[in-house]
Amino acid sequence: MIPKLMFKNTFLFFGLLIVSCGKNNAQVNPTINDTIIATEATEIITDGLVLGSENFSYLPIIKGKKIAVVANATSTVPFRRMHLVDYLLQRNFNIKRIFAPEHGFRGTADAGEVVKDGKDIKTGLPIISLYGSNKKPKPEQLDGIEVVIFDIQDVGARFYTYISTLHYVMEACAEQNIPLLVLDRPNPNGSIVDGPILEPEYTSFVGMHKIPVLHGMTIGEYAKMINGEKWLKNGIHCDLTVIPCKNYKRTMSYSLPVKPSPNLPNDQSINLYASLCFFEGTNVSVGRGTDIQFQIYGSPYLPKTDFTFTPKPNEGAKDPLYNGKVCYGEDLTAVEKVTQLELKWLLKAYHQTTDKTKFFNSFFTKLAGTPKLQQQIEAGLTEKQIRDSWQPGLENFKNIRKKYLIYP
Numbered sequence: 001m002i003p004k005l006m007f008k009n010t011f012l013f014f015g016l017l018i019v020s021c022g023k024n025n026a027q028v029n030p031t032i033n034d035t036i037i038a039t040e041a042t043e044i045i046t047d048g049l050v051l052g053s054e055n056f057s058y059l060p061i062i063k064g065k066k067i068a069v070v071a072n073a074t075s076t077v078p079f080r081r082m083h084l085v086d087y088l089l090q091r092n093f094n095i096k097r098i099f100a101p102e103h104g105f106r107g108t109a110d111a112g113e114v115v116k117d118g119k120d121i122k123t124g125l126p127i128i129s130l131y132g133s134n135k136k137p138k139p140e141q142l143d144g145i146e147v148v149i150f151d152i153q154d155v156g157a158r159f160y161t162y163i164s165t166l167h168y169v170m171e172a173c174a175e176q177n178i179p180l181l182v183l184d185r186p187n188p189n190g191s192i193v194d195g196p197i198l199e200p201e202y203t204s205f206v207g208m209h210k211i212p213v214l215h216g217m218t219i220g221e222y223a224k225m226i227n228g229e230k231w232l233k234n235g236i237h238c239d240l241t242v243i244p245c246k247n248y249k250r251t252m253s254y255s256l257p258v259k260p261s262p263n264l265p266n267d268q269s270i271n272l273y274a275s276l277c278f279f280e281g282t283n284v285s286v287g288r289g290t291d292i293q294f295q296i297y298g299s300p301y302l303p304k305t306d307f308t309f310t311p312k313p314n315e316g317a318k319d320p321l322y323n324g325k326v327c328y329g330e331d332l333t334a335v336e337k338v339t340q341l342e343l344k345w346l347l348k349a350y351h352q353t354t355d356k357t358k359f360f361n362s363f364f365t366k367l368a369g370t371p372k373l374q375q376q377i378e379a380g381l382t383e384k385q386i387r388d389s390w391q392p393g394l395e396n397f398k399n400i401r402k403k404y405l406i407y408p
Helices: 084-090 162-175 219-228 267-281 344-352 363-368 372-378 383-404
Strands: 041-044 050-052 066-071 094-100 126-129 147-151 180-183 240-243 296-299 327-331
Touching: 066 084, 084 094, 147 162, 162 180, 162 219, 180 219, 219 240, 219 383, 267 344, 267 363, 296 344, 327 344, 344 372, 363 372, 372 383
Parallel strands: 066 094, 066 147, 094 126, 147 180, 180 240
Antiparallel strands: 041 050, 296 327
């Protein structure tokens, strides 16, 4: 049986603490120069999960430094039931400013909604948006900063924009010679590597690198790959330190203690996200404007069924697709956990829609990272034929990926 890390009611100590792959963690990939620091373990929780002590190994690195933190609502110190920023301020660390990704610092903005600069009400710290026109920290925004901490929970999908924010933060730090600490967290879809590989000419903020839709890496491992593959502008190298997880294996089932964005409310939505997100490039709703987002799909143009939903404005969806209109589709809230990128629902909806000419929109190619997937679907290829076409690219990616893995 796969061991399960139960974090819904047991507070996980984020990336600084959570789980490393063992005693020789720092020697997993000796050819990669990025620093990996192990943490001390003092308390055993359930199923072998080991939390770290308060004597965190990263604290000496930031002591006496002027700090910027890239964070959102997931950046918590759960055993303290506190946000990372609040915790570090309480311990008298010198945080100067906060950088916020998509959905904002407190995590309430809609997907795609411009996040504005501002001030954190609780701490008074300035918040600089990295979602909108300013996706990369400017030199003046890093002026005086001596170290940057990146602590955001990812879900392992190429089009989930936190890894794009990571890229630009690494690039800005490299250009300004500022060291970056990435506080690693488990990937809830950590063992799945699947989907079409992005083609460089279709690079966008929802896909910046030649990787599959599901990359099967933690955000710390991914940061190492960005450096190692020289994906930063002009091939520059970020002074990167990864604070790894403790006693973590990517085959472990991992339940997030905090939802990573407003429209991923639970484990089921996180597991189905990569498969259902393709619908965002079609005329089919994924349930934005309901409380079971990314666990259902439907539209007014699909055949009438017993299952219906009517989107209405809510947190994270101020004006959802088909606002106030009845949608027909399928309820996936009870389907078994998927272990690959599933195409069956996308193919089913395409074949059943009443108007195929209006099914896809231009965003679909950005999500797929290639025009081939839409072409294959429109040409009537089977799921197996489509999946077979991915295999050469996936095998090549897996060989590259091996160099950067921290965990077994």
